[in-house]
Amino acid sequence: MKTAIGIDIGGTKIAIGVVQEDGKVLATNEFPTRVEYGPDYATDLIVSCVEEFMQQFPTVTGIGIGAPGPLDSKQGKVLNPPNLKSWHGYPLARRIGSAFRVPVKMLNDADAATFGEYFFTFRDTYKHVLYVTVSTGVGGGIIINSSLYEGALSGAGEIGHSVVQREGPVCGCGKQGCLEALASGTALNRIWKERMAAVGKPVDPNWNSKDLFAHFDKNDPIAQSVVEEASTHLALGLSQVIQALNPELLILGGGVIIGQPSFYEMVYEKLPSYLLDQHSQLLTIEKARHGTLAGVMGAAAIILSKDEDIGGKQNGI
Ligand SMILES: [Zn+2]
Structure with missing residues (x-):
């Protein structure tokens, strides 16, 4: 073989x-x-x-x-x-x-x-695919007509740098309010700690986004608001790309999506409300398989x- x-x-x-x-x-x-x-x-x-x-x-x-x-x-x-x-x-x-x-x-x-992800799992079923990974950053890629679309200089699919909040936090790229600065694992952790510190709650500098989700699962209101807002920002960012491309399949991957089923569910539920019916009706959403x-x-x-x-x-x- x-x-x-x-x-x-x-x-x-x-x-x-x-x-x-x-x-x-x-x-x-x-x-x-x-x-x-x-x-x-x-x-x-x-x-x-x-x-x-x-x-x-x-x-x-x-x-x-x-x-x-x-x-x-x-x-x-x-x-x-x-x-x-x-x-x-x-x-x-x-x-x-x-x-x-x-x-x-x-x-x-x-x-x-x-x-x-496309080649090993989905290529026999779909032709138009958007892949988005949420881990320390937010990245993505685009398959059109069964071919990878790279853009002019291998830069297509940079969904992490879509601005979803005017005057939002500064991103590593220098812009403000990018999806990566609002919904990546790094951003979730940073925003959570900032909000805890702002109301005088103790903050452990070693906490990461997994600790945030542990607090979320215990119904901590600050953790819940951070995850809630990040899932909205992610759904918003995804909707912009989906409306431009009209994919049949959205593959969501990365540690924050795969490791945190509640975050995935929130994005899954919010996304259709930001899409035209013609885009959401044909859209299948799957989790990435390759970890x-x-x-x-x-x-x-x-x-x-x-x-x-x-x-x-x-x-x-
Ligand atoms: Zn950026």
Whole structure:
């Protein structure tokens, strides 16, 4: 069976896996990115790990990479992602490709995860799909006519930076009131702590969004108001994209969605009220299936699919 290597590059860790065409993950490995050591350090570790996997699994036909955006997928180059400061302008795909005789292709990490969910689970049933992940940030990707839509410079699907509250909190991108600054796990945690501190309640600096949901489940009114408002903002942000694209399927993923069923339910229930009937009637909503392996599986799917499925313009490097 056709097999590919998927490499998921993150600001704190890099995960690599061998994935079969049927979605079975045959092997995985991961190590810290160590951004402070620069990209050559990490790339050397990637190359030696891939070498081992290629010897172990001779059926591997290519190497897919999902890396933080912004990036240029056609050049296989990292541009200027804030969490990979020492990597700016690094020709990652070419550098990895020079060590092997198989095709190497690269997408931004959210697009890779989108494509992986689509390719392994939903491609036989749907043609128009929106994928949105809510974890430390909010990201997304778009499938149109069964092909990944990347936009002009691999930047389509950045739903996290849709402004849903004028003069809202400042986002990491510099704008105010982005969805990511209001409904990501990081934002939920920050807003909760601010509101607790504002009314003089004790705040543990080690609390994270899981603690927020633990308070929410105990009917704490501050936690409830934070989750309630964030679910409204997320539903609002999703509705804008759904109205522009009219997808048949919305896939929701990421730790906050998958780990917190009550948050998912609130978004699920609110969303139709922000949509035209013609958009909500045909829309199916599903949870993402790949969990923490979404990045690796998505990166491998770039290789396992036909070129047309990722826009037909993805070049081997
Ligand atoms: Zn933003």
